[in-house]
Amino acid sequence: MVLNIDAISGGGASDFRRDLFTPSIGQTIFVLSATPADPDSVGFYVNSVKYELNVHFTLLVATITWNNVAFVMSNTDQIEINYVV
Numbered sequence: 001m002v003l004n005i006d007a008i009s010g011g012g013a014s015d016f017r018r019d020l021f022t023p024s025i026g027q028t029i030f031v032l033s034a035t036p037a038d039p040d041s042v043g044f045y046v047n048s049v050k051y052e053l054n055v056h057f058t059l060l061v062a063t064i065t066w067n068n069v070a071f072v073m074s075n076t077d078q079i080e081i082n083y084v085v
Helices: none
Strands: 002-009 015-021 029-032 043-046 050-051 058-062 063-066 077-084
Touching: none
Parallel strands: none
Antiparallel strands: 002 015, 015 077, 029 063, 043 050, 043 077, 058 063
């Protein structure tokens, strides 16, 4: 569930987005509010710790899949996903 979405226009062709989630227990799928322009622009944070694309999570269009089986999401975790559209 997306709790908050910030869209910040930089005055150019790209905008910065920040989607905030409170996951359900064991949640692995997060649907972004927009499609990132570049997968390398995606910053995925769990409780303020940044995780790596294609190591801990994957991105397909606007859907992120959490792949870090060593860390199971809890409903007390806070997810922040930053990206450029």
